[in-house]
Amino acid sequence: MAARLWPSWAASPSGAFPVYRPRGSATDASVTSALSTGYRGWSPAPPPAVLAPSPQFAGKPSPLGDEARAIYLTGYTAGQPAALRYLIELIDSTALNALVVNIKDEQGKATYDTQVPAFREAGAISIQMHDMPEFLTLTRAYGIYTIARMVTFEDSTMTYYNPDLAVRRKDGSVWRDAAGNAWLDPFLPEAWDYVLSLAEEAAGLGFDEIQFDYVRFPTDGDVRNAVFSQPDGPDCVNRVRAITEFLNYARGRLAPYGTKTSADVFGIICSTSVDTALGQVLEDVPGAVDSMSPMIYPSHYGPRHFGLDEPDAQPYETIRGALSDALRRLGPEGKAKLRPWLQDFTMYHTYGPEQVLDQIRATHELGVKGWMLWNPSNRYTTAALYAYTVDLDAYLSSGQ
DSSP: OOOOOOOGGGOOOSOOOOOOOOTTOOSHHHHHHTTTTOBTTBOOOSSOSOOOOOGGGTTOOOTTTTOOEEEEEOHHHHTOHHHHHHHHHHHHTSSOOEEEEEEEOTTSOEEEOOOOHHHHHHTOEEEEESOHHHHHHHHHHTTOEEEEEEEOSBOTTHHHHOGGGBOEETTSSBOBOTTSOBBBOTTOHHHHHHHHHHHHHHHHHTOSEEEEESOSOOOSSSGGGEEOSSOOOGGGHHHHHHHHHHHHHHHHHHGGGTOEEEEEEEGGGGTOSSOOTTSOOTTTSGGGSSEEEEEOOGGGSOTTGGGOSOGGGOHHHHHHHHHHHHHHHHHHHHHTTBOOEEEOSOSSSOOOHHHHHHHHHHHHHTTOOOEEEEOTTOOOOHHHHHHHHHTHHHHHHTTO
């Protein structure tokens, strides 16, 4: 079959995108060699048995079905030709089949040239992806499921342009969190409509799914001095209602486009229902979205979680612990909507192929359908993805 041509805007003039490498690795080949003795005793062998559903593999159904197996991209990465080529080729040659792409960043700015009047009036645009329609045409050609990530209520741009939509301080000024970021008031319908105007445009452009991140109340900084347009209510019941109603409202607004919705939630809500200040309650979210993605990064759990001295040093046990807690509470219907974020970055302990594979294996063993890998710099452990791909049956049976 003839090779597919890259459009001119995506052609890399020179160089290559550097891939993620654990400390001490000199070349990508050395990363792959880290698995030369096998993952948990299994020796991988080519040729690949599971491949992303791109045209040259049409008619060959994946044994993993239609579950999403994704990596995350910033708008900047998606807008770099060399980076985009490298990552699309990675998806095309592994069991990955989806991309999560920033369309509204942590400052509240659209990452492409949106035509939404409210965003243009507020100056809420930082063009990082220069041709969104062509980007989506390219991903469709490769059979890639596209997820538009929106930072929902953390927003320092619209709150500057229109402080009436912001969380305020007791003295009336705009409240800011520990990092200096302002927030839209999650109680305000006007804030909902503002965010969803961009979501609707993205759905109309052809994204398969809209993912709402930071769909919560702020939790860090001087939260005792934060003033909202409504009271919290006993046990923060009004906060919980606001987040759930927003997600239901969003799903209704996007339904005419045939676009799915999802929500990123704190990993800790899988294991506790005591702290409702977030506005996120595990049992309430699945009914309002198509997928719920707890951020269960092992590095984010402290000592003694799940009975572990260092959760970050035991990724398999940590992921099993977090997901087991969630599954006990959700039941079969909720289980079908779980699609966790997994860790492909190093914080306290070096993460390489085995640590990434351990997390993925835990999701499979518990019957959780799909997962997404997070690395803020978008450098992914390619050896883990190729090892996972070359012989799925052997991989799934390893360590059991």
